[in-house]
Amino acid sequence: MPDTYDAVVIGGGVIGAATLFHLARLGCRRALLLERGDIAGGSTALSSGIVRTHYSVAPNVAIARASLRMFEDFAGLLDDPEADAGLVRSGYLIVAPPGGASAVVRQSVAMQRGMGIECGLLDRADALARHPWLHLDDIDAIGFEAEAGFADPYLVTTGFARAARRLGAEVRTGTAVTGLLREGDRITGVQTDAGPIHAGAVLSAVNVWSRAAAAWAGIDIPFGITVHHIFFLMADAAYTSDLPVLKDLASPARLYMRPQGGTLMVGSGLDGTETTDPDTPQVEADTDALLDEAAQAAERLPAFAEGRLLRSWSGLYDTTPDWNPVLGRVPGLDGIQVAFGFSGHGFKLSPMIGRMLAQSLLGQEPDLPLHPYRITRYAEGEPLVGAYGTGAVS
Ligand SMILES: Cc1cc2nc3c(=O)[nH]c(=O)nc-3n(C[C@H](O)[C@H](O)[C@H](O)COP(=O)(O)OP(=O)(O)OC[C@H]3O[C@@H](n4cnc5c(N)ncnc54)[C@H](O)[C@@H]3O)c2cc1C
Structure with missing residues (x-):
């Protein structure tokens, strides 16, 4: 019999770990993160860690502000007096x-x-x-x-993963996802190198490896x-x-x-x-x-x-073409959501994006809208281009 979870997160970078934490905190009883290497071993480990709310794109400002509040009270958020985001x-x-x-x-x-x-x-x-x-x-x-400055991406990511575990979520490192389980237009779980895992909802948060995940889902991504x-x-x-x-x-x-x-x-x-x-x-x-x-x-x-x-x-x-992330549902495919395209500024947004994605995976209304970050915005002619043009300042 395959394992069964309410939600499975693929990728143990800061986005996956933040989402797993918020899933557990929002009461998801069976949440699992699958990471093929180690937690924070991808782009997150190489990040400069700068946090600021200065953006020309208003939805980014709102997410960065909410994230900064979480970095500031990281110990309180994680309910762990020893947790530290390394915020300066x-x-x-x-x-x-x-x-x-x-x-x-x-x-x-x-x-x-x-x-x-x-x-x-x-x-x-x-x-x-x-x-x-x-x-x-x-x-x-x-x-x-x-109030801006910089924080420590490794401390933040491992802090989220540890707190998620304490709340009952599971983290499996050294486990690679190799495909998706599918019934018609619904993703029902993931295939891993250790066997299949069924899931009520799947999040792909695999950053630069997103093209592989898109191929499993049979979709094109702007990336x-x-x-x-x-x-x-x-x-x-x-x-x-x-x-x-x-x-x-x-x-x-x-x-x-x-x-x-x-x-x-x-x-x-x-x-x-x-x-x-x-x-x-x-x-x-x-x-x-x-x-x-x-x-x-x-x-x-x-x-x-x-x-x-x-x-x-x-x-x-x-x-992505507009240097802003793609977040949330994929049209025509149920059971899976995506988070990719952070274009060099994902760390500063991660605590709040984790919460918004967790809410969306649980069928709740996110505190801030995911709509501006929808995958269809390019085809609809509504890219999220900032007044600074391309580049991570956005
Ligand atoms: C040089 C550099 C500087 C940066 N500076 C800043 C900055 O100052 N401020 C800022 O806000 N942002 C910055 N960023 C961006 C920020 O670090 C990233 O947006 C963020 O860390 C991405 O996190 P992630 O979780 O999406 O990806 P990652 O950390 O890459 O995590 C993805 C994970 O998915 C795993 N994975 C992939 N495929 C599979 C699979 N098949 N099965 C299981 N697991 C899989 C990988 O092993 C990896 O651990 C910088 C990035 C870089 C590279």
Whole structure:
């Protein structure tokens, strides 16, 4: 006899783990997560961990705000005094040169304020008071969000999985899903390398491996995989964790930067290089490109002009045409929901998206609408394109 569960989540990254936790917390009695490797072993492990509510897309702002509240009280959410999201609220500064990007920063900050978020525009003197390392002569608009910062994706994901287990959910690592069980237009479970498992509802949260899941379901998905490098620079003085996360729309690579243990973490905001291989996140770095980006970082933070390059790694984004996720039901197919296409900004949204997906899997109305993220939005001509265009700032 196959195992039977009310809900099965495929994928033990931050999205799957958050969803499993919320399923258990919402009272799902038999919830199971299947992960073919280890918890947090996919893109989540390679994430920069930046959390902010600054977006030009209103539904993202609402989800990011609800998620930030959960990161802030992670121990309370998980009902575990030892749980820790590793949140550092260093603040988030976004700077733009004169022109279109500057107007979008102003509009986005106005929208956020209209939604009750504590943020605003700074003049150069105020920005320098918060971040004395900055060079701002070419900057026109400076947005600032005090409550934002960064958190620890590994701690968050393992925390969600542990709390879900405590609430009665099951986590099976080292178990690969190899297909779906199907009766007509209904998915009734999953096939694994350890046998079939029946499920009332299935969530596919397998990130860059989503094309395989789509093939099992027999659907096309709007989806690509892109490679993104990050690297670390060290200056003579320590780049301390009280310095805000920085998004530099004036740099050619639209860099993002944050403190990491006294060093500067730098990532590009460009579209990345396409790949078809989800199994190889470590792609050899283009040294010239890294050095060029390091020089761009030093334009904004001149203390890094002689900065030493410490290390770098690359990771993969599951990218959609509008750089926003696809969430929820698949038309014409019951019993399965999807969560893919986080396009480099899924960590900051994960706690609330986990709750919304869990509610949807249990047949409840999600606290915030999944509708903007429906898979059909591209065919309907309603992509969720932000005013920043493509890129993870969205
Ligand atoms: C370099 C980099 C920097 C980033 N920086 C940020 C940032 O600063 N802020 C932010 O908000 N977001 C950031 N992101 C994005 C964010 O990290 C991701 O959106 C998020 O971690 C994705 O989580 P996930 O659960 O969807 O995927 P994953 O963590 O990849 O998890 C998917 C899991 O599915 C499992 N799996 C796949 N196939 C199967 C199968 N057949 N059976 C069982 N299990 C399977 C995999 O083993 C994997 O563990 C960054 C991403 C990268 C790569």
